[in-house]
Amino acid sequence: MLDDLLGRTALRERIEELEEELRHTERELEAERERRSEAATARQEAEERANRLEDRIADLEGRLDAARNESGGADLGFRREERLRGERLESVLSRLESFDAGPEGVLTAMVDGDVPPALADLLGDRVTLLRRAAPCLAVADDAGTLAVALDPPVAPGAFLEWGETPSIERSWFRPAGEHAVGLVRADLFALGRFEDGERVGFEGFESEVKGDHSKGGFSQGRFERIRDGQIDDHLERCREALGSVEGPLFLTGERVVLSEFEDLAAVRTAVDATGEPEPALEDAVRDFWTTTCYGL
Numbered sequence: 001m002l003d004d005l006l007g008r009t010a011l012r013e014r015i016e017e018l019e020e021e022l023r024h025t026e027r028e029l030e031a032e033r034e035r036r037s038e039a040a041t042a043r044q045e046a047e048e049r050a051n052r053l054e055d056r057i058a059d060l061e062g063r064l065d066a067a068r069n070e071s072g073g074a075d076l077g078f079r080r081e082e083r084l085r086g087e088r089l090e091s092v093l094s095r096l097e098s099f100d101a102g103p104e105g106v107l108t109a110m111v112d113g114d115v116p117p118a119l120a121d122l123l124g125d126r127v128t129l130l131r132r133a134a135p136c137l138a139v140a141d142d143a144g145t146l147a148v149a150l151d152p153p154v155a156p157g158a159f160l161e162w163g164e165t166p167s168i169e170r171s172w173f174r175p176a177g178e179h180a181v182g183l184v185r186a187d188l189f190a191l192g193r194f195e196d197g198e199r200v201g202f203e204g205f206e207s208e209v210k211g212d213h214s215k216g217g218f219s220q221g222r223f224e225r226i227r228d229g230q231i232d233d234h235l236e237r238c239r240e241a242l243g244s245v246e247g248p249l250f251l252t253g254e255r256v257v258l259s260e261f262e263d264l265a266a267v268r269t270a271v272d273a274t275g276e277p278e279p280a281l282e283d284a285v286r287d288f289w290t291t292t293c294y295g296l
Contacts, residue, residue, distance in 0.1 A: 034225070061132065076128055079295030089173060089291055096148070096166045101141040108167040109138050109160040111149075116160050123147060126296045133294045139166045140296070147296040153288055154250070154267055173291050180245045182238075183273055183284040184253035184261065186231050189238045190281035191245070203241065204277025207234035235260055252284040 084092055099106065109119050112135035120127045122140045126147060130138055136149040137156075152172035161167045170176065175197040183190040187209040193201035209230045235257060242249065242264050251258060251265035258268040273284040 076125060078129055078133075080293070081295070082293050083290050084293055085286065085290045092293060093168060093170065093173060096139060097168060099141070099146055099166060100164055101143070101146070103164055104162040105143070105164060106139065106141040106146065106166055107160065107162055110156050110158050111136055111138050112155070112158055118160065123296060129294065129296045133292075133296075136294070137168070137172070138296075139168075149294040149296055151292050153269070153291065174289060177247075179248040179250065181281070181285050181288060182242055182245075182249060182251045182253075182265070183271075183277075183281045184235070184238050184251065184257055185273075185280075186254060186257055187234060188277055188280065189234070189241060190277040190284070191241060192281050192285065193245075202278060202281070204281065205237070206277065207237065209234060231257075239264070250288060252288050 082088075107119055107122060109116055111119070111130060115123075115127055115130055115134075119130070119138060119140065122142065122144075123130060130136070130149055133149040133151070135155060136151050138147075138149045140147045150173075154172050156169070156172060159167075175194055178193075178195050180191060180193050182192075183204075188204070188206050190204035191202070192199045207230065209227060239261065242251075242261065245264075249265045249267075251261055251268045252271045252273065255270040258270065261268065269288055271284045271287045273280040273287065275283070
């Protein structure tokens with residue numbers, strides 16, 4: 001009776017309502033954390049499965065090549081394999097551009113999948129090497145004097161073209177005009193703005209992300225939820241920084257996080273760049289603008 005007169009009953013009832021609402025909110029928050037943790041785990045597991053499948057495919061292709069070589073009595077291998085950058089890359093591209101095979105004498109094709117029949121006819125048994133190098137830009141002439149494959153950093157769409165000289169665009173292999181190169185890791189971000197290969201701007205940051213879980217302290221589940229939340233927050237900061245980029249954006253970094261930025265960068269390349277943001281970006285830029293040349 002006294003509680004009713006003093007308004008305590010109503011207060012207690014309101015407190016109970018708020019406590020129940022709080023418990024409900026906490027359950028929703030925990031469910032959301034679990035969902036985000038499960039999504040991050042599923043994403044990581046999918047990436048691991050993809051990597052295992054890629055390794056398995058490479059192994060099977062190697063076995064297939066070996067079987068073909070044994071049946072054909074030939075031990076096929078690249079005549080030469082070289083990573084090109086800077087002046088050396090310019091020299092090789094200039095040599096290819098100067099090659100004159102006469103009207104409709106040289107075939108250039110971007111191969112990412114099935115090898116075009118015309119190119120397979122030119123290469124014969126060496127088409128196995130082309131499949132091994134793909135995706136790649138292939139150049140071969142009808143006299144068998146030229147047969148190379150290159151992996152351009154900014155690959156064009158699939159095409160096939162006959163001509164007197166190879167059909168090559170320098171912008172597939174080296175920086176041109178204004179563009180940006182970003183580096184994204186689970187705990188680091190770096191962005192360089194460039195004009196014709198010269199860096200004119202830089203920004204970068206690192207985020208605190210817990211390392212591998214060890215015994216003691218947090219439970220495994222709670223630890224993973226905290227770590228996943230830290231990574232999500234970091235990637236959101238990266239997305240905000242990349243959103244200000246105008247012009248072409250080339251994104252590098254850890255394979256597992258690059259898929260989060262498909263809508264921002266059409267060209268994404270996994271690189272092994274570690275350390276502080278600025279030197280890590282320098283390594284990433286160097287690796288990105290490096291081309292492998294295969295002699296078929």
